[in-house]
Amino acid sequence: xxxxxxxxxxxxxxxxxxxxxxxxxxxxxxxxxxxxxxxxxxxxxxxxxxxxxxxxxxxxxxxxxxxxxxxxxxxxxxxxxxxxxxxxxxxxxxxxxxxxxxxxxxxxxxxxxxxx
Amino acid sequence: xxxxxxxxxxxxxxxxxxxxxxxxxxxxxxxxxxxxxxxxxxxxxxxxxxxxxxxxxxxxxxxxxxxxxxxxxxxxxxxxxxxxxxxxxxxxxxxxxxxxxxxxxxxxxxxxxxxxxxxxxxxxxxxxxxxxxxxxxxxxxxxxxxxxxxxxxxxxxxxxxxxxxxxxxxxxxxxxxxxxxxxxxxxxxxxxxxxxxxxxxxxxxxxxxxxxxxxxxxxxxxxxxxxxxxxxxxxxxxxxxxxxxxxxxxxxxxxxxxxxxxxxxxxxxxxxxxxxxxxxxxxxxxxxxxxxxxxxxxxxxxxxxxxxxxxxxxxxxxxxxxxxxxxxxxxxxxxxxxxxxxxxxxxxxxxxxxxxxxxxxxxxxxxxxxxxxxxxxxxxxxxxxxxxxxxxxxxxxxxxxxxxxxxxxxxxxxxxxxxxxxxxxxxxxxxxxxxxxxxxxxxxxxxxx
Numbered sequence: 001x002x003x004x005x006x007x008x009x010x011x012x013x014x015x016x017x018x019x020x021x022x023x024x025x026x027x028x029x030x031x032x033x034x035x036x037x038x039x040x041x042x043x044x045x046x047x048x049x050x051x052x053x054x055x056x057x058x059x060x061x062x063x064x065x066x067x068x069x070x071x072x073x074x075x076x077x078x079x080x081x082x083x084x085x086x087x088x089x090x091x092x093x094x095x096x097x098x099x100x101x102x103x104x105x106x107x108x109x110x111x112x113x114x115x116x
Numbered sequence: 117x118x119x120x121x122x123x124x125x126x127x128x129x130x131x132x133x134x135x136x137x138x139x140x141x142x143x144x145x146x147x148x149x150x151x152x153x154x155x156x157x158x159x160x161x162x163x164x165x166x167x168x169x170x171x172x173x174x175x176x177x178x179x180x181x182x183x184x185x186x187x188x189x190x191x192x193x194x195x196x197x198x199x200x201x202x203x204x205x206x207x208x209x210x211x212x213x214x215x216x217x218x219x220x221x222x223x224x225x226x227x228x229x230x231x232x233x234x235x236x237x238x239x240x241x242x243x244x245x246x247x248x249x250x251x252x253x254x255x256x257x258x259x260x261x262x263x264x265x266x267x268x269x270x271x272x273x274x275x276x277x278x279x280x281x282x283x284x285x286x287x288x289x290x291x292x293x294x295x296x297x298x299x300x301x302x303x304x305x306x307x308x309x310x311x312x313x314x315x316x317x318x319x320x321x322x323x324x325x326x327x328x329x330x331x332x333x334x335x336x337x338x339x340x341x342x343x344x345x346x347x348x349x350x351x352x353x354x355x356x357x358x359x360x361x362x363x364x365x366x367x368x369x370x371x372x373x374x375x376x377x378x379x380x381x382x383x384x385x386x387x388x389x390x391x392x393x394x395x396x397x398x399x400x401x402x403x404x405x406x407x408x409x410x411x412x413x414x415x416x417x418x419x420x421x422x423x424x425x426x427x428x429x430x431x432x433x434x435x436x437x438x439x440x441x442x443x444x445x446x447x448x449x450x451x452x453x454x455x456x457x458x459x460x461x462x463x464x465x466x467x468x469x470x471x472x473x474x475x476x477x478x479x480x481x482x483x484x485x486x487x488x489x490x491x492x493x494x495x496x497x498x499x500x501x502x503x504x505x506x507x508x509x510x511x512x513x514x515x516x517x518x519x520x521x522x523x524x525x526x527x528x529x530x531x532x533x534x535x536x537x538x539x540x541x542x543x544x545x546x547x548x549x550x551x552x553x554x555x556x557x558x559x560x561x562x563x564x565x
Contacts, residue, residue, distance in 0.1 A: 016225055017137040027137075030130045059172065059199050063220035064130050 338387020
């Protein structure tokens, strides 16, 4: 199985669950089930300006993105959480969430191809 | 060791499942994953060895769950694993009793392994301590501590048994070597304080200037040499028993301080201001007559009555008749077993010899005599030639009896009269006393010719 190294790497995940393809596939499955829900929460809450919901979903996503080695979103997700906590519904937050959507969409597609 | 049971409480399904899989990589771990606080609390009956708690849960905060766990299961370590990189939250949680606090970062995996290793080691130590405490308890069962069938010793068994039922203070008296500390330990390890500490202080062995600090502790800098805070023996014994040996040797000013501590059930460390509550059971021992010491003004009367509690007077070995032989046989068996020697018997003549000896050093001396005899014999028998009483001379034997001066006078005069065919004039001259004194003692039947 090849990984898209630009998008993600599963070293940390393997460190956690061991180098067991079934376990990794199971974790990828959970990631593909739970992460789009959190992303959807962020998108909807941004439109409705529910800062608390955005902060909470971003807070939950932080460790998940770290474990899946999605390094390009490391700073992004933290900045989203921070801006949501201070209720800064500005263009920067819009851009950050947009980036989150684009990158994660690519990650989902790549993971589906490689692991499911 | 049984499986190490871990609860993971984590609402993030991915992270929780990842932790669960990670921790089950060690087959000794039995890992349960719960998605919220209520689910975790409902399952606490499984008695986990550790709970890993996410700080932000949907139904209640990590702090609330931890408080509820700590209330009912204070011994169970709770680890908080959180996405919050906030020091004040961590400090609050640690103050409230969290065992550790981790942020969900790259190190969480290693930190979890380390903390589990530490908790397992603690559990192992705790179980070892508990086993050793039980062993000590067995060692100090009455019949293992004091051997004997004589009426006087049976009475002691009965008193010890009664004293274990309550927290009453106990004062143990008896000649040296009669086993006063063993009795104190037997009382402690057969009481409901058995799992708490037994702390012994030999009052006569501690210099007067240091005794207060030794007993009640001191604060850093309270006197020259007090470089750190010291917890005193009374605090160490909290919940358990404190044994004050040779209590009659305590000076009057320390007696006053001890009385105050016993009355108030609280103490202040030397150089400190805080009042520290203590819950102790007190057992004291002395080979002096405390009532006599009170009369002489050497011991405070009010302290005497507070310490007296249940008096247990241990009889000298010489008044315990056949117990001497019973104990001798026990000591020889014990010595042979400890030294992997074949079993030895004690001949009739050796038994006779021991029965005629006053044993001023009591049981302790008997043990030493028997152990030496077991080493000296070349056969499977200990006979009278192996029994040696040379260690203590006759004059010392006499002094060991601790009679009154009048009693010693009577014994010395009787001895001289016997030696000199009841020649009163000669004895009076030899002892440099008036002959009328001797005649008066004969008349009053203090001396029987």
